[in-house]
Amino acid sequence: MTFLKVNQNQFDMNKHFWVLSIMILTLLFSGCKGSKPGGGFNLFSKQQDAELGLQVKNEIESNPSQFPILKESTNREAYKIIRDMTNDILNSGKVHHRNDFAWEVKIIDDDKTLNAFCTPGGYIYVYTGLIKFLDKEDQLAGVMGHEIAHADQRHSTRQMTKMYGISVLVSALAGNREQLAAITAGLINLKFSRGHETEADNYSVHYLSGTKYNCAGAAGFFQKIQSQGGGAPPEFMSTHPNPDNRIQNIRSKAAANGCKMTDIRDQTRYQRLKSLL
Numbered sequence: 001m002t003f004l005k006v007n008q009n010q011f012d013m014n015k016h017f018w019v020l021s022i023m024i025l026t027l028l029f030s031g032c033k034g035s036k037p038g039g040g041f042n043l044f045s046k047q048q049d050a051e052l053g054l055q056v057k058n059e060i061e062s063n064p065s066q067f068p069i070l071k072e073s074t075n076r077e078a079y080k081i082i083r084d085m086t087n088d089i090l091n092s093g094k095v096h097h098r099n100d101f102a103w104e105v106k107i108i109d110d111d112k113t114l115n116a117f118c119t120p121g122g123y124i125y126v127y128t129g130l131i132k133f134l135d136k137e138d139q140l141a142g143v144m145g146h147e148i149a150h151a152d153q154r155h156s157t158r159q160m161t162k163m164y165g166i167s168v169l170v171s172a173l174a175g176n177r178e179q180l181a182a183i184t185a186g187l188i189n190l191k192f193s194r195g196h197e198t199e200a201d202n203y204s205v206h207y208l209s210g211t212k213y214n215c216a217g218a219a220g221f222f223q224k225i226q227s228q229g230g231g232a233p234p235e236f237m238s239t240h241p242n243p244d245n246r247i248q249n250i251r252s253k254a255a256a257n258g259c260k261m262t263d264i265r266d267q268t269r270y271q272r273l274k275s276l277l
Contacts, residue, residue, distance in 0.1 A: 041158070041161065042154055042157050042158045042161050043157075043161045044120070044154070044157040044160075044161065046097060046100050046101075046154070048157070049101070049120040049121050049151075049154055049156075049157050050100065050101055050102065050120070050121040050122075051121070052119075052120050052121065052157065052183075053101070053102065053119040053120040053121020053122065053123050053151075054102070054121060054123075056119045056120070056123070056183070056187055057104070057119060057121075057123040059181060060119075060123075060125070061106075067108055067125070068108060068109045068110060069106050069107065069108055069109070069125075070106075070107045070108070070109045070128075070277075075107070075276065077272075077276055078107060078273060078276040078277060079105075079107065081269055081270075081272065081273045081276075082105055082107060082126065082131075082273065083105055085137065085140065085141060085144065086103065086105045086124065086144060086148075088141070088211050088212065088213070089141065089144055089145050089148055089207050089208065089211060089213075090103055090148070092207050092208070092209075092210030092211050093210050094206055094207050094209070094210045095148060095152050095207060096152050096153075097122070097151070097152050097154075101121045101122030101151060101152075102121055102122045102123060103122040103124070103148075104122065104123050104124065105124040105125075105126065106123075106124070106125050106126075107125075107126055107127075107128060107131075107277070108125055108126065108127045108128065109128050109277075110127050110128060110129055111127075111128050111129045111132060111277075112129055113127045113129045113130070114127065114129050114130045114133050115127045115129070115130055116130055116143055116144065116147050117147060117150075117187075118147040118148060118150050118151045119151065119156065119187060120151060120154065120156045120157050120187070121151065122148070122151045122152075124144070124147060124148070124151075126140075126144070128277045130143070131273060131274060131277060132274055132277060133224070134220075134221065134224060135224065135267075136217075136220060136263050136264075136267055136270060137213070137263075137264060137267060137269060137270035138213045138214040138217035138220055138263040138264060139217055139218075139220040139221045139224060140217075140221075140270070141208060141211070141213040141214075141217045142204055142208065142213070142214075142216070142217025142218030142219065142220060142221050142250075143204075143217075143218060143221050145203070145204030145205075145207045145208050145217070145218065146200045146201060146203075146204040146218050147200075148203075148204075148207065149199065149200040149201075149202075149203035149204055149207070150192065150196070150200050152203065153196075153199055153200070153203060155192055155196040155199070155200065156187055156190060158196070159190060159192060159193065159196065160183070160186070160187075160190075163186070164183070164186075197246075198249065201218055201246065201249060201250050201253070202253050204217070204218045204250070205218070205250060205253045205254050205257060205259070206257070208259070209254075209257050209259035209260070212260075212264055213260075213263075213264065214254075214260060214261055214262055214263045214264070215254045215257065215259040215260055215261065216250050216251050216253075216254040216261050217263075218250050219246075219247045219250040219251050219254075220263070222246055222247045222250075223247060226247075
């Protein structure tokens, strides 16, 4: 019986492998219709982005020693503020997959880490270290817009299609925990291409142009980083390459869009968020 069960699993895996192989050939012979500016076609459907994101979320939240997520039951006000900020961006009318992905946001209790990331399917994680480091709500909104763009433009799975073999992706989606754990680690520490980074910066401007925030808010984040001078680079910069002209590119995009480029005056809510953490 065990022998038959193993062969059935192998049959299922082979079936998935050939289905994906046919998908690749279809993409190649149709002129790579899955390709987008920023690089590379994507073997994943948006539904598979959502499924993979949920699996990665479960992996992250089952590892509290590495990802100490603040409990919502004892941090309701902080979560309300961060979710209101997220919803300001998501409800701008400019997020393509607004209704396709989960768009959940969680706060990771780690004051030493200046980082935020978003998995496929819209699971957003923001470190307390980043929130406390920044001075203004617009700066955090710029970073949030950037991370939302990575999920909305499906950069992670586009990059993974390029990085991993088909069989690895099939195995992870089929529930192989070793492969899934490796991909989870890869996603969190994923280095996006410069094209994807530029695209995420541009979309951050685009999203924020439909909100009350300075649509060049992400430039404020990079300015804050630059103002700190030497020392070890923040975790965010280890996964997000920083070309020297990035601040100027964001400002130029904002000017070209003709959108608001001044920070909101009342920073009371942001200061309250910082005080709660």
